[in-house]
Structures are given as structure tokens and as C-alpha cells.
Amino acid sequence: MFTAFLIKYAEIGIKGRNRYLFEDALIHQIKFALKKCEGRFLIHKTQGRIYVDAETEFDFDEVVEHLQRVFGISGICPVVYVEDEGFEKLCETVIGYLADVYPDRNKTFKVNARRARKNYPKESMEINMDMGEAILNAYPEMKVDVHNPDIMLNIEIREKIYIYSEIIPGPGGMPVGTGGKAMLLLSGGIDSPVAGYMIAKRGVKIDAVYFHAPPYTSERAKQKVVDLARIVSRYTGPIYLHVINFTDIQLYIHEKCPHEELTIIMRRYMMRIAERIAKETECQGLITGESIGQVASQTMHSLIATNEVCELPVYRPLIGFDKQEIVEVSAKIGTYETSILPYEDCCTIFVAKHPVTKPNVNIIRRHEQYLSEKIDELVETALAKDELIIVE
Numbered sequence: 001m002f003t004a005f006l007i008k009y010a011e012i013g014i015k016g017r018n019r020y021l022f023e024d025a026l027i028h029q030i031k032f033a034l035k036k037c038e039g040r041f042l043i044h045k046t047q048g049r050i051y052v053d054a055e056t057e058f059d060f061d062e063v064v065e066h067l068q069r070v071f072g073i074s075g076i077c078p079v080v081y082v083e084d085e086g087f088e089k090l091c092e093t094v095i096g097y098l099a100d101v102y103p104d105r106n107k108t109f110k111v112n113a114r115r116a117r118k119n120y121p122k123e124s125m126e127i128n129m130d131m132g133e134a135i136l137n138a139y140p141e142m143k144v145d146v147h148n149p150d151i152m153l154n155i156e157i158r159e160k161i162y163i164y165s166e167i168i169p170g171p172g173g174m175p176v177g178t179g180g181k182a183m184l185l186l187s188g189g190i191d192s193p194v195a196g197y198m199i200a201k202r203g204v205k206i207d208a209v210y211f212h213a214p215p216y217t218s219e220r221a222k223q224k225v226v227d228l229a230r231i232v233s234r235y236t237g238p239i240y241l242h243v244i245n246f247t248d249i250q251l252y253i254h255e256k257c258p259h260e261e262l263t264i265i266m267r268r269y270m271m272r273i274a275e276r277i278a279k280e281t282e283c284q285g286l287i288t289g290e291s292i293g294q295v296a297s298q299t300m301h302s303l304i305a306t307n308e309v310c311e312l313p314v315y316r317p318l319i320g321f322d323k324q325e326i327v328e329v330s331a332k333i334g335t336y337e338t339s340i341l342p343y344e345d346c347c348t349i350f351v352a353k354h355p356v357t358k359p360n361v362n363i364i365r366r367h368e369q370y371l372s373e374k375i376d377e378l379v380e381t382a383l384a385k386d387e388l389i390i391v392e
């Protein structure tokens with residue numbers, strides 16, 4: 001019965017003169033999300049509101065599910081459009097609508113009319129009163145409550161008449177593309193996909209980099225990262241995933257540096273390379289899935305060591321999250337099942353038995369000097385062989 005959706009947006013409504021930029025970005029993201037749904041849709045902006053009109057048959061649940069992944073949407077209202085065939089006919093339609101949408105009508109309601117077309121013969125207040133009366137006559141079990149109704153029945157008089165009363169919650173946040181772009185260090189774990197999701201929710205477009213170490217990490221581990229990027233892209237739009245072959249760098253660090261410092265030094269090189277790609281692709285920051293104390297390389301001391309090699313800000317949206325909280329978000333966004341597949345994204349030979357938990361940055365820097373100029377060549381080679389996968 002529904003033929004359209006009214007899209008409600010919260011925060012982007014308050015952006016003053018830039019409001020249209022946010023609305024246009026939201027429309028763009030809605031179009032992207034609905035491309036994967038059956039049916040054809042017209043998305044338009046009318047008097048400061050965004051509507052999705054179905055131009056063909058469509059699957060209601062599928063469309064709602066896709067809209068619920070578009071950041072910037074606070075609510076999705078399914079709308080019935082009817083032609084203006086006089087007020088009496090409208091009352092009949094509304095009475096039928098209530099019967100369809102609310103099988104149990106032991107509820108309070110309020111009619112909230114808006115006369116956007118000024119030549120309609122009744123004013124808004126009149127519509128509220130007369131329609132309220134018609135509803136009470138049809139359904140004596142219903143009651144009016146103008147302060148806190150169970151059903152807020154909206155009637156908008158435009159060229160056509162729009163009827164809606166349900167609000168399905170959206171994901172909130174800001175439309176992707178309104179907040180710049182950042183480079184996500186994406187591994188096959190649970191945390192980094194969640195970190196990317198969280199920053200994207202604030203309107204930031206996401207690119208990603210994955211450090212692959214064949215044959216120590218398998219093709220399936222790489223495929224898992226591509227799959228994770230694809231799930232995240234359902235929220236963010238297309239992701240440019242850079243796959244960097246890290247094997248020679250890792251082996252060389254393993255050969256030259258103290259093993260307790262391997263992870264930290266490897267992480268420093270990942271950050272350096274990620275930042276290089278970030279700068280080349282006009283990203284304004286890096287994103288990682290780190291959380292204080294989760295592992296040795298994520299203590300406050302270790303974070304000093306990995307942070308200091310970058311100039312760009314490093315965003316760590318999970319920094320204060322417990323693992324369980326991260327797992328909950330990953331289950332909610334649909335990455336969990338893929339993240340827990342057993343293909344390791346790091347080989348055990350590169351993981352020390354007793355990694356440092358309080359690395360001293362001066363010592364780390366000194367030990368990195370054992371790597372000499374050869375490491376710079378390896379970094380350049382790795383960057384030159386960057387494999388770009390566009391995930392959407």
C-alpha cells in the first residue's frame with residue numbers, strides 16, 4: 001500500500017547555509033543504497049524534505065533495510081499518496097489506512113494536517129477537527145490525545161495528499177562525503193571494520209589499506225579483507241582498497257630488529273605506508289581499530305611509538321571500547337561472522353612470545369636504524385606495487 005517514503009534527518013537539518021550540501025550528499029547516498037534494490041525510485045527534495053517515490057513495484061522490507069544503512073537518516077516514514085478527490089473521500093481513505101496499519105485500534109491518536117497547497121478548501125485546524133471526528137465515528141475505541149498520542153497521523157495536502165504515521169528509525173549520523181575522507185587500516189580482525197564504520201557514520205568517506213604478507217598470510221585471508229570491505233561499503237559507499245605486499249618489509253624487520261619489538265616496528269611501517277597513500281589520495285586522516293590495552297602493541301606507551309611516525313591525525317574510534325562492546329557493534333553491522341573466520345592476517349613467526357608493552361621510543365628509533373636505507377627501497381617497492389581493488 002505504501003508508495004513512497006519521507007526521509008527525516010536530524011543533525012543535517014541544523015547546518016545553516018550549507019544545508020543543501022548535506023541534503024544533496026544524503027540524496028546521493030540514498031541513490032547508491034537503493035541501486036541494489038529491486039524497483040525504480042525517484043528521490044527528490046521538496047520544500048526542505050526528502051522523499052523517495054517508488055515508480056514501480058518494490059519490496060518494502062528490502063527498501064527499508066537499505067535505507068537503514070544510509071548515514072544521515074534519522075527516520076523513515078512510509079507514505080501513502082492519494083489523489084485529492086474531496087474531503088469525504090480522504091476521510092474514507094484514512095479510515096481504511098488505519099484499519100490496514102493498526103489491526104489493534106485501542107490507541108490514542110492526533111491528526112496533524114499541513115496544508116502546503118493553499119487553495120485546499122479547508123484550513124489545517126479544520127482538517128484536524130473534521131477528520132478526528134470521522135475517525136472517532138468509525139472507530140469508537142480510539143481516543144484523541146493531542147499531547148502524547150500513540151499514533152501521530154500526518155496528512156499533508158500538496159498536489160497529491162500524503163498520509164503517514166509510522167517512523168522507522170534510521171542509523172543517524174551524517175551523510176558520507178560531507179566530512180572529508182580518511183584511510184582505514186583494515187585487517188581481517190573484528191576491530192578495524194567497526195572503526196571504519198564509526199568514522200564513516202560521521203560523514204567521512206573511507207578508503208582502506210590492507211597489508212598482505214604472502215605466503216605467510218593466505219589468499220583466503222586477503223579475500224576475507226575484501227569481503228569485510230564489501231560489508232562496510234554497504235554503509236559507506238564504494239571503498240578503494242589498497243593491498244600492499246608487506247612480506248619483504250616484514251622479513252627484513254624480522255632479520256634486523258629485536259624480536260620483542262617486531263610488532264611495534266612493523267606497525268610503525270604500516271602507519272608510514274598508510275600515511276603515504278593517504279596523502280596521495282587526499283585523505284585527511286588515518287583510522288585504526290586500536291583500543292587501549294587490548295594487546296601489547298596498544299598500550300599507551302606503544303601508541304606513542306606508532307603514533308609518532310605520522311603527521312596526519314590518527315582516529316581510533318574504539319579507543320575506550322571493551323572487546324565485548326566492539327563485538328556487539330560488529331554483529332549489528334554484519335561484519336562479525338566474516339571477521340571470526342579462521343584465516344589469520346598475521347603469521348605467528350612474526351609474533352614474539354614476549355612483546356614489549358612499554359616500548360621506549362628512543363630505543364625503537366635506534367633499532368630502526370639497523371634497517372638502513374634498504375628499508376626505504378623496500379617501502380618504495382611495496383608502494384609501487386600497490387594493488388587497488390574497488391569494492392562496492
Ligand code: ATP
Nearest residue numbers: 185186187189190191192209210211288289290297
Ligand atoms: P583488528 O581486529 O582490527 O585486526 P587487532 O586487535 O587484531 O585489530 P592489531 O592486529 O594490533 O589489533 O592491529 C591494530 C590495528 O592496526 C588494526 O585495528 C588495524 O587498524 C591495523 N592493522 C593491523 N594489521 C593490519 C593489516 N594487516 N593491514 C591493515 N591494517 C592492519
Ligand code: MG
Nearest residue numbers: 187188189345
Ligand atoms: Mg589484527
